[in-house]
Amino acid sequence: MLDYLKSRREDVIAGLVTIGVGIFILTEAFDYRLGTLTRMGPGYFPMLLGVIMCLLGCILVLFSEPDAPQGATADRTVKRGVILVTVAFLAFALLIERVGMVPSVTVAVFLSALSNRSTSWLTAAILAVGTAAACWLIFSLLLGLQMKAFW
């Protein structure tokens, strides 16, 4: 019995998460006016979705699903990629409205380039400047995109 539960731990977690999301949708839905079936308010459809989510979550907890293989595992190279690529996107988001496209692209490319171990600082820097120049040429000069190129 214990083995049976343990082998299904992943399904149980997935089910609990599903129920959690369902309850969250439900609590939000009840904040809006529900209305009736004939004249539905903004809360009615989300309420239905929340109920369905909770039901599906319960099914997942109670019954396991056919042969679930291993989920994604994170090794160290992947971790480095996750962190640096995330930081690169964040940097772009924080910079774009303050300093414009060219500097933001430079920073984003530089940071994401470093997520591969075989890329040296110098290569990353050259790539960053080159990409920024190309973006400036393509988006600002050729396509005339309404985006500040510099601050």
Add this chain to the structure above:
Amino acid sequence: MELLGNLALGLSVAGSLAGLGYCLLGVTLGTLVGVLPGIGTMATLAMLLPITYHLEPNYALIMLAGIYYGAAYGGSTASILLNLPGTATSAVTGIDGYPMSRKGQAGVALFMTAIASFVGSMFGVVLLSLFSVPLARVALQFGPQEYFSLMFLGLIAAALIGSGRSIRSLAAVTLGLALGLVGLDLNSGVARFAFGMPELFDGLSLVAVAIGLFGLPEIIANAGRIINTPPEAKTISFRSMLPSREQWRRSRMPMVRGSGIGAFFGALPGTGGVVATFISYATEKKLSRHPEEFGKGAIEGIAAPEAANNSAVQAAFIPTLSLGIPGDPVMAIMLGVMMVHGILPGPNVIAGNPDLFWGLVMSFVIGNIFLLVLNLPLIGIWVKILSIPYHLLFPVIVAFVCIGIYSVNFQVMDLYVLLFFGFLGWGMKSLNFEVAPLLLGFVLGPMMEENFRRALIVSNGEVSTFLTRPISGVIMVVSLAIIAWFVVAGLRHVAGRGRRTSENQNA
């Protein structure tokens, strides 16, 4: 002979200099992003979206569509040569394509994928030109019940067919539907799931959500990897590409069956290319007289899924253009472009804008001929592009994705949405949830709610209205039958496992 007149009208649009130019640009870009792993169709469309607002809608759609089906051709190249699918739909092609290329038959595999893609595409285009007009005519009588039922069927089929974990897929669809509701409710003006952030009042950006779920994990997964071009890739001459007579013979029927399977799943909103490729591969394996060759370089294993994939891509335009129901996120973007240009998606599109519809159809024919040239005599170029080191390429992709997403609405929030969905997608994958059904629910969410509400207003709150109207009823019965089938299969599985565990305990 109405059809001939229409085709001539289409040819006058697609065959014009601008039409040819945008078509060629689209399919070339499409092949490029298809070949390169890590940039999806969505990212490319996102980058080009702002430009298309200044184009005439006919040409804008011709170009965007070209990217879409061009990527379906290009995706198989990396799959065959590197066992690294360039697009999700070409993953199946690698199962037999990669072993073929290890055996020195990369050329033959590439040749056959191009031919199969062409056959599948043409099959899809023929269906599109034959069935869209009658379907749109029928759809003029559709009420909200029919629309709701159709989307319901699409979502059920997408979640259940071809997925090993049906409950998880259904949960993903439901979450997607809820995420689609983020923003102002059109009927009451209430902001839902916006948490007081006015940037969310217009809803989540489709492009940001889609790239977050699919593009970001792809970029991250490949960021640390160093890919070397295999030696097989460098020796592809046109002569080495020609299949033998035996290989031709073995590919013929799989291509036909693949086209049929692809067209069916492509036309059904929701399922589309990925499901079609898996099912056509499984079908060929089952029908083959030598199933043991599958996975070791059976040519049927690339011909069938490639035909299915491309046929599905073209058939996906059927519900999009004749009903206004987008079968996948790319189609949702196409509908968005139409709306920007003041064309309301729905059954009136074909009748109201025949130049747009028939122009697109003819551009598919022309585009596929372009693609045949790009992928047969010019395949060497794409193989060379594959040898660009990925660790130098993906930072550039990151930059393009940033600019692309930001420039759709000029909203920094969209970049945070991208990151959020990147992590959501990663979290879902680690719990073995699929993200594709979520995206589909997200795309259809607002339309489903709208039609659900309208249907119940029209019927005075009678839920049975979905079953009593004839067309809606048939669609609903089919959907319920699919659900029933999976419930029975699921219960059988649970019962079977219970018996097995008790046997183990006795032993």
